[in-house]
Amino acid sequence: MVVSVSMVRKLADERSFERGERYLAAGQVRRVTVDGSTVTATVDGTRTYRVRLDVTPKGLCGRCSCPYGADGVSCKHCVATSLAWLEQGGEMGEPRAEPLSDKRLRLFLSGCDQEWLIEQLMTAAKSDRVLRARLAAAAGQKNAFDDRDIRDRLERAIDIPDFVDYGGAYGYFLHVGEALGEVERLIGAGFADAAIILAEYALELLESSAERVDDSDGGLSEAIARVEEIHLAACEAGSPDPVELAERLVARAVSTDYELFLDVLPAYEEVLGSAGLARYRELVEQGWRTLPPKKPDDYSARRFVITHLMENLAESSGGRWADRGAGTGRDELLRRAPHR
Structure with a gap:
């Protein structure tokens, strides 16, 4: 695949291409690196952006860390990097070797000297x-x-x-x-x-x-x-610890403004086990009992969260483990939840 300026111009809209040219002329493209068929660079704009270009049999693909960088080679930073690379000759590096399979690598390592293996591990462990x-x-x-x-x-x-x-x-x-x-x-x-x-x-x-x-x-x-x-x-x-985990899940759910851990059930049921679930239920019901009587237009975040947790208890676990003595069952929870 031969990449040219005319190809880059066709891949980008006119405005992005012109801005990319200006970025290149202003020296805002830095550290252009070629690794096989991949070109990377950093481009100074509103902040420093990272650009990656891949030359494939089907054409030139680009990615950038800017908000428009997922759209191929259409952003000005990808254009600037493409032009900088072409200005340097547009050469590609040696094709990357196919990765060695796990089976072949294991076979190789099994025949290596023990001291050599130790040195390799110690070197890798340092970083x-x-x-x-x-x-x-x-x-x-x-x-x-x-x-x-x-x-x-x-x-x-x-x-x-x-x-x-x-x-x-x-x-x-x-x-x-x-x-x-x-x-x-x-x-x-x-x-x-x-x-x-x-x-x-x-x-x-x-x-x-x-x-x-x-x-x-x-x-x-x-x-x-x-x-x-x-x-x-x-x-x-x-x-x-299942009990401590239950306490952290409830505490975070009721104290956050970002709806964290609202839907932990049924996903966490196995992790929490009977002890954790009992503690989770105890804390949620305690929070429910301490809510003041509902007034018109009362849409507080705490009320929403606790009501949601109560409903999740009813829908997720009430019918399955309440019969084993862990508290009130599904019907009772659903009956109580809407009234506060």
Whole structure:
């Protein structure tokens, strides 16, 4: 596939192409790097944006961290990067080698010298704290994982001092997603309990920063939904105390303005078990009893949340475990819920 200026012009609208030309002329395209058939660069605009171009048999594909960067090569930053690359000669690197299959890699490693393998692992562990923690845990070290680095990573990605406008929101939530990926990785690495706590910390940070980010495209809701998915997966893989978990789920649900943990049932039922579910029900019903009598036009957030939790109790678990002595059943809960 031969890429040319005329091809880039056809892929972008006239305005984006002209702006891309101006960005290139102003020297705003930096660090153009070619890796096989992929070109990456950073472009200075309202903020610094990351651009990736892929040359495929079907044509030129582009992605950018700006709000319009998911539309192929149509944004001005992709245009500027394309032109900068073409200005440098438009050369592509060596084709990337096909990845070695797990079977072949395992066969190779089984024949390697033990000392060489140890050196490779030690070298990798120096730059990968999760790997080092896994090795330390396997060696018998208690509390091998230290979550401070990932806490710092979450803070740097989420806890922002200044307002992020619409133009910067895409890049902001991209960084947030990368940090959440590090938390999610802990589940498969054997540190699910640490992932539970870090997921809850990430939710705290997202709540505290929510008013400082333009959320017109729903990035905040997507980030919160992902953290809740990570939290559930970590709870399923880990061994949280069921009663303490129930207390945290209810406390967060009734204290947040962002509808966190509103629909934990039935997903968390197995994790909570009978003890956790009983505590969860106890706290929700306690909150229900303390609500003042409903007045006309009373639409308080607390009333909405507690009513929603009561209805979820009725629909999700009332009919299945109330018969085992865990409290009032479905019909009774549904009868009581609308009256407060």
